[in-house]
Amino acid sequence: MLFDFSVAFTFFLIGAAFIGVNLLISRMLQPRHPTAGKLSTYECGEQPIGQSWIQFNNRFYVIALIFLIFDVEVAFLFPWAAVFKKLGLFAFVEMVVFVAILLVGLAYVWRKGDLQWDKPETGKYARAAAPEFYSETPAPAITPKEELVSEPV
Amino acid sequence: MQELVRNLQNISFFSNFSPTLLSILVMVAGGVLIATVLAINALVLVYLERKVSAWMQDRLGPMEVGPRGLLQTLADAIKLLQKEDIVPAAADKPLHLMAPLLAFAAPCAAFAAFPYARNIVFGDFNIGVFFVIAITSLTVIAILLAGWASNNKWSLLGGMRAAAQIVSYEIPAALAILVVVMQVGSLSFQDISLAQDGGIHKWLIWHYFPFNLIAFVILFIATLAECNRTPFDLPEAESELVAGFHTEYSGFKWSVFMLTEYAEMLIVAILSSVLFLGSWSSPIPGFLNSGAWGMFWLLAKAFALIFVQMWLRWTLPRLRVDQLMYLSWKVLTPFAFVCIFAVGLWMLV
Numbered sequence: 001m002l003f004d005f006s007v008a009f010t011f012f013l014i015g016a017a018f019i020g021v022n023l024l025i026s027r028m029l030q031p032r033h034p035t036a037g038k039l040s041t042y043e044c045g046e047q048p049i050g051q052s053w054i055q056f057n058n059r060f061y062v063i064a065l066i067f068l069i070f071d072v073e074v075a076f077l078f079p080w081a082a083v084f085k086k087l088g089l090f091a092f093v094e095m096v097v098f099v100a101i102l103l104v105g106l107a108y109v110w111r112k113g114d115l116q117w118d119k120p121e122t123g124k125y126a127r128a129a130a131p132e133f134y135s136e137t138p139a140p141a142i143t144p145k146e147e148l149v150s151e152p153v
Numbered sequence: 154m155q156e157l158v159r160n161l162q163n164i165s166f167f168s169n170f171s172p173t174l175l176s177i178l179v180m181v182a183g184g185v186l187i188a189t190v191l192a193i194n195a196l197v198l199v200y201l202e203r204k205v206s207a208w209m210q211d212r213l214g215p216m217e218v219g220p221r222g223l224l225q226t227l228a229d230a231i232k233l234l235q236k237e238d239i240v241p242a243a244a245d246k247p248l249h250l251m252a253p254l255l256a257f258a259a260p261c262a263a264f265a266a267f268p269y270a271r272n273i274v275f276g277d278f279n280i281g282v283f284f285v286i287a288i289t290s291l292t293v294i295a296i297l298l299a300g301w302a303s304n305n306k307w308s309l310l311g312g313m314r315a316a317a318q319i320v321s322y323e324i325p326a327a328l329a330i331l332v333v334v335m336q337v338g339s340l341s342f343q344d345i346s347l348a349q350d351g352g353i354h355k356w357l358i359w360h361y362f363p364f365n366l367i368a369f370v371i372l373f374i375a376t377l378a379e380c381n382r383t384p385f386d387l388p389e390a391e392s393e394l395v396a397g398f399h400t401e402y403s404g405f406k407w408s409v410f411m412l413t414e415y416a417e418m419l420i421v422a423i424l425s426s427v428l429f430l431g432s433w434s435s436p437i438p439g440f441l442n443s444g445a446w447g448m449f450w451l452l453a454k455a456f457a458l459i460f461v462q463m464w465l466r467w468t469l470p471r472l473r474v475d476q477l478m479y480l481s482w483k484v485l486t487p488f489a490f491v492c493i494f495a496v497g498l499w500m501l502v
Binding site for chain 1: 183185192238239250255261262307338340406494
């Protein structure tokens with residue numbers, strides 16, 4: 001068994017080495033004339049503004065958390081699936097209970113709006129952040145500005 | 154693997170080699186073979202993709218280099234080898250170099266687990282299915298690394314999107330695979346293949362109709378998203394993110410990401426064929442169903458699926474990010490659970 005894993009590990013190393021060798025060949029064949037313009041970060045032709053190593057939208061973080069929960073669940077489900085045929089009804093009921101608990105979690109996250117990529121539409125924080133979207137009264141109509149009438153000279 | 158070594162020992166030239174030395178030889182030769190095959194695979198698939206897209210749009214596609222443009226991608230590869238490799242001054246250089254290495258190494262390792270014929274398998278893991286799911290996820294790290302190391306806003310956004318997308322779609326993919334594992338009762342690819350041996354009617358896609366069919370479709374969509382193929386190519390989205398995570402890659406390093414994309418297409422196509430389409434067994438019972446023909450059938454099924462992947466690419470527009478999350482968490486995941494429950498119940502009664 002361990003031996004089989006060593007095959008995978010060897011393939012992994014050889015895959016990396018294959019790219020390494022090709023990069024070396026490429027290094028020998030290619031011209032190298034770096035200039036300041038070439039080495040600047042690409043920002044559609046504009047001067048790059050600041051770094052990109054910044055804090056970013058934590059929506060990615062929430063998705064990662066949900067993933068983590070479900071991935072652990074899947075990791076538990078795999079051994080169950082492998083022996084399901086032998087264990088029968090007992091294993092099935094056990095797993096229904098286990099999955100049901102997690103599905104409640106999914107329903108909660110769904111209801112909470114965390115699966116929505118754009119602004120969450122529920123929850124007090126969302127309402128506090130953008131009260132105009134949740135107010136009962138309709139937003140006041142924008143009154144058109146008085147037209148500027150050019151005075152006769 | 155052990156079987157391959159034993160077969161080799163019967164050949165007189167290898168008979169006085171020790172088994173350990175022979176297995177190391179087989180491992181290294183296999184690795185080099187897989188890496189080469191993946192490189193050729195990319196050349197072939199890029200050519201096919203150009204031709205398929207051209208025919209779908211009533212064009213000719215590449216016609217100039219070689220007969221019917223057959224050597225076009227080879228010429229492209231040679232050109233890419235000679236291109237200047239530009240690493241932005243602001244980038245994190247070691248990580249920038251590591252990303253393509255990791256991106257290609259992970260698919261290579263995945264190829265160790267697949268059965269290519271009745272008796273051709275490099276590493277017959279008893280947890281093969283699990284191993285492939287795990288090792289293909291390493292690509293996420295490579296893409297994140299590429300996005301982060303480039304120090305470019307487009308790259309970072311592309312990398313983050315890729316991470317969110319790949320991890321989201323891994324759940325429905327794994328759940329769809331679970332449906333097969335339940336029925337066969339084994340995590341070994343070879344056991345799953347043997348369960349489907351003996352004609353098209355034994356392929357798992359027809360069993361427990363329609364739940365296995367739904368599981369197959371879920372697996373296909375989810376793995377398409379894991380390869381970052383259109384309609385799920387948001388990480389590169391050239392119209393909004395320029396090229397996403399590989400904006401700052403040029404020359405051969407850039408082509409490594411293309412190589413990886415096509416290697417992953419082959420992986421997921423082989424995975425779907427092994428799990429649902431009868432693996433290496435012939436569709437007609439007893440027809441060309443022995444030895445190395447297995448490799449032919451497996452590749453034929455895989456390439457048919459790859460054609461569907463290309464077909465979708467040139468048919469569907471790209472999804473929006475919110476639609477992407479909607480599809481994964483609110484459509485595919487619940488349906489995959491339904492499949493698992495239904496098949497479980499069906500197996501009990």
